[in-house]
Amino acid sequence: MKKNRKTFGMAMLCLLFSHLGFGQTLTLPDKVKYDIADSVLIKAPNGITLSAVVVRKKGAPLQQPTALMYFIYSDTKRSLMEAKYAADHGYVGIVADARGKRLSPDDPVPYEHEAKDVNLVIDWIVQQPWSDGRVAMYGGSYSGFAQWAAAKYLHPALKTIVPYVAAIPGLGLPMENNIFLLANYQWPFYVTNNKYTDDAVNNDGARWRAMRMKWWESGLAYNKVDSLDGTPNPWLQKWLSHPDYDTYWQSMVPFKQDYAKINIPVLTITGYYDDGQVSALEYLREHYKYRPNAEHYLIIGPYDHFGAQKGGIPNLRGYQVDERALINTREITFQWMDYILKAGKKPELLQDKINFEVMGANTWRHVPSLDQMEASKIRFYLDKTGEEYRLSPLKPVQGSFTDQTVDMRDRTTMNNDYYPDPIVKDEIDKSNGLFFLTKPFDTAVSVSGSLEGELKAIINKKDMDVGLTLYELTPDGQYFQLSYFLGRASYAHDSSKRKLLCPGKEETIPFYRSRVFSRQLKKGSRLLLMLNIDKNPFAEINYGTGKQVSRESMKDAGEPLKIKWSTQSYIDLGISSAEQ
Template identity: 50%
Template sequence: MILKNIIYLSLYCFITIFTQTAYGTESSQDKKVTHSEDFIIKTDVLIKTTSGATLSAVIVRSNSMEKPQPTALQLHIYADVKEHIKTAINAAKHGYIGIVVDTRGKRLSPDQIIPYEHDAKDINDVIDWISKQDFSDGRVAMYGGSYLGFTQWAAAKHMHPALKTIVPSVANNPMQGLPMENNIFITPNYQWPFYVMNNKTLDNKINNDRGYWNKAINDWYLSGRSYRDIDKIEGTPNPLLQKFLNHPSHDDYWLDMGPRKNEYSEINIPILSINGYYDDGHISALYYLNQHLKYNKNAVHYWVIGPYNHFFSKSKTINGYQKDPRAVLDRTELAFQWFDYVLKGKKKPDLVKSKVNYQLMGDNSWQHANSLAELNNDYQRFYLSTKKYKSTYLLTKKISSKVDSLKQVVDLADRTTSTNTESYYWPIIKEQLTDPTGFTFVSSPFEQDTSVHGSFSGEIKVKINKKDFDLGMTFYELTPNGKYFELLYYIGRASYAKDPSTRQLLTAGKVETIPFKDTRMTGKLFKKGSRLVVVLNVNKNEMAQINFGTGKDVSDETNADGAIPLEIEWLNSSFINIPMKVMNRKVHKE
């Protein structure tokens, strides 16, 4: 548990202008201008927004530039001027004006640091300012990952006409990702507000003290106190977290940060999203993709995904898994290839052959599909049966004619134990499953090599003695040699499963249906003889709130609310849809 916590905490580490006449040039207040043989570098550019805030920027352009050029832009909360210069120089080397702007309150900005809330308006003003500069040809492209992915979608909320394309990678969405996933507040990256808000740059000392934060989260878990008390137990007020906790549903607070339904319909620029199966936050990127496609039937949105984590490490392995040779990907280079395609008329990147492009792990190939819906619609349905298979239960393709259930009792007030502890991808390949709680279901061996790809969906039928619980599921390939290859996991609050904007409490003693869809995506070749494994459980561990099922705000529940254990019956009419197709060809080899 402690190792998993440390690994989790390492993740995710989110107009009136000062110009001369008619916004014609950069501010005369720019103090630091460096002329090198190749570049003009300005590090202290100040931009005034329409709301009165001041943002600081680094601007780099080539000395050899003879005419206005398009701009490659990032809006950045991780204020590090040396890194900004490197980023902007790289953009200039690719033939663009490189601009990195700090979010409100960071670096040279005198304003209060408030992550997320003002970025949509601020970036719209920045794009407007750029479009009026002498160096600009009036076209802006955005790129970058994590929080920088969020700021790109924030920019798309208002769709300034100068914004021509975005390339978000591992994009964060605070409403669906961190700090909340499927309406469950989760503890990974608890220290992040201190990291980005303690000073004008970054508090690396705080962020890098993994042992301290691991202990802080563990202390809260063992205390039995409410999730809202987590900062009181740690000892440092965390006002941003407390603000977040006041919004457990998908309400206006979150929705105002990025595009809403009608605003997605206006996003008609080409978009390339880049993501990783093992990026914890790719559920955020999937949310943006699915919303965009849902509300804009003509959306030009391309998706690239493979076996990468949040940082897109160039290592040949990830969490113990040896990547296929063809999985190598430089997301920054891909972004500039995309910019050249959209803005300069060059060919589309070779990798982007269709709307969905995914690396099929174990096959050493990239596969392509017209849409994620096309992949997901080609599925096999499996039922969670009560038939025994050794120490587990069978996944069956036919529903049982007899209604039956598996019964589980979870003492939610016992903080010395945990459930659903298999969920995190460490390591990706396991010799055995180690969590004795919950239920494990295993399919029959696959009769042919099969591609398992896309997002899983289904319905879990339950009967409980409370008003709510948090569901946890983890999916594996059980290989012919007996190893467990983790594909993805899912956690979700039952009371929000039907509508994340409105809580619908369960009725004790009544059979309830918990739908789930749009899980994380995977792409894996199952060799002949492999089996599909599903681990089903209640989510109770130090990585998330503890839902005691009283119906109160979960953030306020304590061990006192868990005097009566959770009793749950998992019905055999529950099913899971697994997108897959038989592979009628040889495995690729490098």
């Protein structure tokens, strides 16, 4: 288990903090064929200065639409290559740096000002003689976030966005479903230590491993972790002061009715194994919730955070990806821009609003909504008969309970081994947690959508952090990881307002912000659900006192956490026969 969790930690760090993107080869522009401005300063009325590069192809029309990428990972060479690619495709190519980065004299401030700063860049663009007054934005991770931030105060010149693996600060990182993750810890140093990126800090894996394990073994409160590292982390402390998804976070991206005003076409791209998928799909769900007729398309397949930005890699964490799943994100992006801005042909893959690859079937499917990824849904109850734990499609006639005890002080074991690396395992750790199995499927079936449902439980404390992991258990005994959920029970009903559990009372804990997936299961396969409490070195530890979790320490643990899981608990999964 410890070996697997170590792998998880390093994978998360690599995926969340790297600014490298697309896999396609890019080249630098030359002064013979291109007009190049690599030191543009955009001075805003509010006194800040942003920097950018601008590349135009010589001989192009005097006025063109602009393809804009905005990012915090300043790198002049990469910016010029990005801008050249846009210029080669009939656009003015611009890559702008976030506040405080590259040539900006201001201080770097992650997340907090993009909603207005990106629109200042767009204001500048439309005032240039080469602009035709239309701007399209694209890019992944932080750049994806920046597009949605700009859409909060939608500029009339912004005509479309193409966000890949877009982050939502406060919802997907640095906390997920209100649980702060240590995998994000070094990121503020990485992007604020200098005007570019502090790669030495980012790549110091030994330092971060040692810090995590020292904190884990010490039992100190999560907000003391930087004292163990020896370097104060003011951004961590600021974020920890906002454990609710409150107005601090809400101000950074569209929130509720803001989505109703976003009337431009959107193409979202993410992956089943993207660490930030919950954010990318939250944007999509909220957009459709508040603007039901939104022209918002989704491409999703077996990609991680890197892979979604380039269109996949053949072997993903030990899983041999279907050939048809491998696409070209960059080409599709500019086809989409041509479709929206130049009356071009819609990208062939976009045959409906939701476009997803079925792992194992080597095929794409196209449906109007996430809820229609499969023809039907089946409710599976977390049942127990004797010593047998079952995922049963039959609701138990009489509710009963399954007991679980977790000593939050114990450091000899780690609970909740959920991170999908590798995706296909020969064995999984069953030393703790509860494991529920379906009967073998008598024919091949496809299972698609999110892992969602309701947990019902009685506990002896005021809170707990819950983990769920879904696998396909194949006939030959392999475990293929499909999805996982991680969340805090006290925020299950509202991420912006904590509601503590009442010890000794049965509580209902709904969940849906998990990883969406699609997989064709083999005949004879079974679904396996792991239910556990999250207790490991990779996230803050909830000791259940009801105090702010980041301030709890092992001294607050008290008696072990005792849970009585109701057999009325269930998950809902979209399932169809392979023939359907």
